[in-house]
Amino acid sequence: MSSVKIKLNPKEVEKLKEVCTSFNNEGGELINVLHKAQGIFGYLPAEVQEIVAAELNVPVAKVYGVVTFYSFFTMIPKGLHPISVCTGTACYVRGAEKVLDEFRRRLKIQVGETSADGKFSLSCLRCVGACGLAPVVMVGEKVYGRVSPDGVAEILAEYE
Amino acid sequence: MHLLVCGGTGCRASASDAIVGKLQKELDEKNLQDEVQVVMTGCFGFCEKGPIVKVLPDNTFYVQVTPDNAKEIIEEHVIKGRKVEHLLYKDPTTKKEISDSKHMGFYKKQLRIALRNCGVINPENIDEAIARDAYSALAKVLGEMTPEQAIQEMIDSGLRGRGGGGFPTGLKWKIALSNKADQKYVVCNADEGDPGAFMDRSILEGDPHSVIEAMAINGYCIGATKGLVYIRAEYPLAIERLKTAIKQAREYGLLGKNILGTGFDFDIELRYGAGAFVCGEETALIHSMEGERGEPTFKPPFPAESGYLGKPTNVNNVETYANIPVIYLKGANWFNKIGTDKSKGTKVFALAGKINNVGLIEVPMGTTLREVIYEIGGGIKDGKKFKAVQTGGPSGGCLTEKHLDTPIDYDNLIASGSMMGSGGMIVMDEDDCMVSIARFYLEFTVEESCGKCSPCRIGNKRLHEQLDVICKGKGTKDDLEKLKNLSLVIKDTSLCGLGQTSPNPVLSTLDNFYHEYIEHVHDKKCRAGVCKDLMKYLIDNEHCVGCTACARVCPVGAIAGERKGPHTIDQTICIKCGACMEKCKFNAISVQ
Numbered sequence: 001m002s003s004v005k006i007k008l009n010p011k012e013v014e015k016l017k018e019v020c021t022s023f024n025n026e027g028g029e030l031i032n033v034l035h036k037a038q039g040i041f042g043y044l045p046a047e048v049q050e051i052v053a054a055e056l057n058v059p060v061a062k063v064y065g066v067v068t069f070y071s072f073f074t075m076i077p078k079g080l081h082p083i084s085v086c087t088g089t090a091c092y093v094r095g096a097e098k099v100l101d102e103f104r105r106r107l108k109i110q111v112g113e114t115s116a117d118g119k120f121s122l123s124c125l126r127c128v129g130a131c132g133l134a135p136v137v138m139v140g141e142k143v144y145g146r147v148s149p150d151g152v153a154e155i156l157a158e159y160e
Numbered sequence: 161m162h163l164l165v166c167g168g169t170g171c172r173a174s175a176s177d178a179i180v181g182k183l184q185k186e187l188d189e190k191n192l193q194d195e196v197q198v199v200m201t202g203c204f205g206f207c208e209k210g211p212i213v214k215v216l217p218d219n220t221f222y223v224q225v226t227p228d229n230a231k232e233i234i235e236e237h238v239i240k241g242r243k244v245e246h247l248l249y250k251d252p253t254t255k256k257e258i259s260d261s262k263h264m265g266f267y268k269k270q271l272r273i274a275l276r277n278c279g280v281i282n283p284e285n286i287d288e289a290i291a292r293d294a295y296s297a298l299a300k301v302l303g304e305m306t307p308e309q310a311i312q313e314m315i316d317s318g319l320r321g322r323g324g325g326g327f328p329t330g331l332k333w334k335i336a337l338s339n340k341a342d343q344k345y346v347v348c349n350a351d352e353g354d355p356g357a358f359m360d361r362s363i364l365e366g367d368p369h370s371v372i373e374a375m376a377i378n379g380y381c382i383g384a385t386k387g388l389v390y391i392r393a394e395y396p397l398a399i400e401r402l403k404t405a406i407k408q409a410r411e412y413g414l415l416g417k418n419i420l421g422t423g424f425d426f427d428i429e430l431r432y433g434a435g436a437f438v439c440g441e442e443t444a445l446i447h448s449m450e451g452e453r454g455e456p457t458f459k460p461p462f463p464a465e466s467g468y469l470g471k472p473t474n475v476n477n478v479e480t481y482a483n484i485p486v487i488y489l490k491g492a493n494w495f496n497k498i499g500t501d502k503s504k505g506t507k508v509f510a511l512a513g514k515i516n517n518v519g520l521i522e523v524p525m526g527t528t529l530r531e532v533i534y535e536i537g538g539g540i541k542d543g544k545k546f547k548a549v550q551t552g553g554p555s556g557g558c559l560t561e562k563h564l565d566t567p568i569d570y571d572n573l574i575a576s577g578s579m580m581g582s583g584g585m586i587v588m589d590e591d592d593c594m595v596s597i598a599r600f601y602l603e604f605t606v607e608e609s610c611g612k613c614s615p616c617r618i619g620n621k622r623l624h625e626q627l628d629v630i631c632k633g634k635g636t637k638d639d640l641e642k643l644k645n646l647s648l649v650i651k652d653t654s655l656c657g658l659g660q661t662s663p664n665p666v667l668s669t670l671d672n673f674y675h676e677y678i679e680h681v682h683d684k685k686c687r688a689g690v691c692k693d694l695m696k697y698l699i700d701n702e703h704c705v706g707c708t709a710c711a712r713v714c715p716v717g718a719i720a721g722e723r724k725g726p727h728t729i730d731q732t733i734c735i736k737c738g739a740c741m742e743k744c745k746f747n748a749i750s751v752q
Contacts, residue, residue: 027451071434071435090513094514129169129170130173144173
């Protein structure tokens with residue numbers, strides 16, 4: 001895992017430990033605990049995984065294995081405004097790829113990265129179930145439908 | 161009078177909650193709040209035309225409503241009794257307004273069993289569900305039937321699993337009943353991972369009680385007191401509504417101890433998925449619920465023998481469950497008369513892609529693809545030509561013109577080289593490159609393969625690489641043979657359903673669109689103009705006036721030429737972004 005140690009907020013660490021206790025520190029609840037942990041920290045850096053492993057009494061390797069297995073969990077902090085472009089099939093055939101390219105070009109970041117100022121992060125997701133609005137982009141909780149490459153600048157401008 | 165507003169994800173993304181607020185505000189202002197009720201329902205299915213507002217009792221169906229239309233609907237329709245004509249659905253062929261959804265092409269051929277309450281009730285109010293017979297089937301089964309009788313009824317109905325496998329539901333229950341244990345589990349698979357399919361989500365959002373009721377019946381039949389719903393964390397609205405519904409059911413004594421005074425105990429908990437397609441496979445799903453990586457294991461033992469925490473477990477999908485209460489109320493003999501010989505009942509499809517009426521539809525098994533695409537779906541968008549329909553998601557295949565009159569059921573789809581899957585149906589037109597589509601699906605599979613068995617982990621990666629080479633114009637005819645052979649090996653040797661079906665998009669496109677592959681490897685051409693590396697932007701000297709606009713907009717400096725003289729594009733530098741073509745006012749730039 002990463003060699004640079006991140007300093008975690010002690011209050012948040014306390015909260016994480018409470019979460020573990022609320023699940024009786026059971027190893028079988030690992031995924032539920034990780035969901036809550038990501039809710040607290042926004043992401044799951046190595047330091048958080050180590051605490052979870054110690055609290056649930058499971059090897060760190062197992063925690064890491066689970067975190068990296070599921071796409072919902074991330075080890076990179078998301079931007080202030082996380083952008084997710086739906087690349088489900090319905091969106092793909094209606095031009096999601098071009099929309100994604102335009103976000104990449106404008107933000108100068110790749111999928112899975114966060115912009116240098118920490119403002120935007122870019123990711124792909126598979127189907128939000130709003131295929132009638134394809135292609136769909138989500139910024140935070142807000143859903144944008146029928147997005148064209150030309151509309152990308154407009155969306156970004158809302159958050160500038 | 162009732163105003164039903166669609167609260168499905170698609171419509172909410174188009175501000176349907178603001179519509180509810182505005183309608184309520186108008187009613188309050190005019191002191192009509194006691195006469196007219198505004199209800200936020202689940203999905204109506206006609207997502208293309210959302211947000212939808214339906215007025216009862218006259219069944220007026222308003223489409224593409226905005227919050228600003230609220231005032232008009234109240235003043236015109238509610239108060240003066242005049243329909244707001246410009247919000248009515250216009251039939252695309254006759255151009256006439258249709259006010260009752262029953263007469264729309266989109267709804268005419270549909271038969272809604274699993275979706276019976278979606279768009280009809282307020283999913284957050286158990287009383288509305290009960291008024292539509294929710295929990296009567298549970299009462300009937302608990303009060304009048306033994307578990308064996310109830311399972312026999314399920315076997316007689318002919319219901320098959322709607323999650324993709326198509327295994328007979330009654331038989332699955334029978335096996336789970338026969339395995340004795342101190343604790344058994346009932347699991348609802350709500351980890352809808354197939355991109356482009358959203359029926360499970362719509363059912364949970366629109367009619368959660370039908371699933372809860374069916375799980376309780378399932379528990380009674382196999383002797384389980386505990387139910388678990390494995391649901392995607394990416395579905396916050398469905399989670400919220402399911403939680404509300406479970407809470408209400410407990411308050412009414414329909415979940416918990418001694419249900420309906422019969423001595424039967426049953427309760428439901430939620431478990432969250434974290435985004436892994438392979439967790440749709442039942443053994444992988446069970447491992448994920450246990451807090452492990454969602455990797456499948458070899459069957460047998462089947463979950464019915466040793467599943468969650470090593471106990472007998474019955475896993476069924478959301479749509480399967482949604483069918484069950486009605487089967488008990490109307491009887492197996494009613495259900496098994498719908499559909500085809502070996503596939504009974506209806507199937508929900510998520511119709512999407514290049515089609516006029518995107519949405520969620522439910523049709524009897526045996527309906528043809530042509531009826532679905534042209535009558536319900538309203539044909540291909542922008543008058544383009546139909547090319548293919550992809551069913552079954554990443555495990556399915558692409559069907560063509562020649563399959564359009566095939567009646568849809570489990571066995572016919574498999575015989576045609578595709579599969580039912582969970583019911584995604586993506587329509588493609590002449591602008592879609594089938595080689596790229598195959599590559600797209602393989603990219604998905606490579607990402608989602610759990611990595612446990614090598615045919616799937618390595619084989620799919622090689623397939624993807626080979627497809628990528630072909631899309632880049634560097635493939636040869638030998639590669640096509642290799643693609644096919646490798647596909648067959650992966651199918652035969654993979655551990656679970658994911659690997660056993662992942663080459664289907666490749667095999668079916670090779671079968672049905674071999675000429676497109678040949679064009680890519682032999683002529684180095686992509687007829688749909690999707691594969692960038694096979695495209696060429698050219699400047700026509702006759703039309704070019706030398707305005708230099710293209711040269712200035714080119715991000716890589718690939719365009720050279722004197723002012724007022726003809727320009728040329730250096731193909732070795734060009735990245736095919738198309739900016740020059742967009743900029744040219746003289747139509748001098750074309751793409752080949």
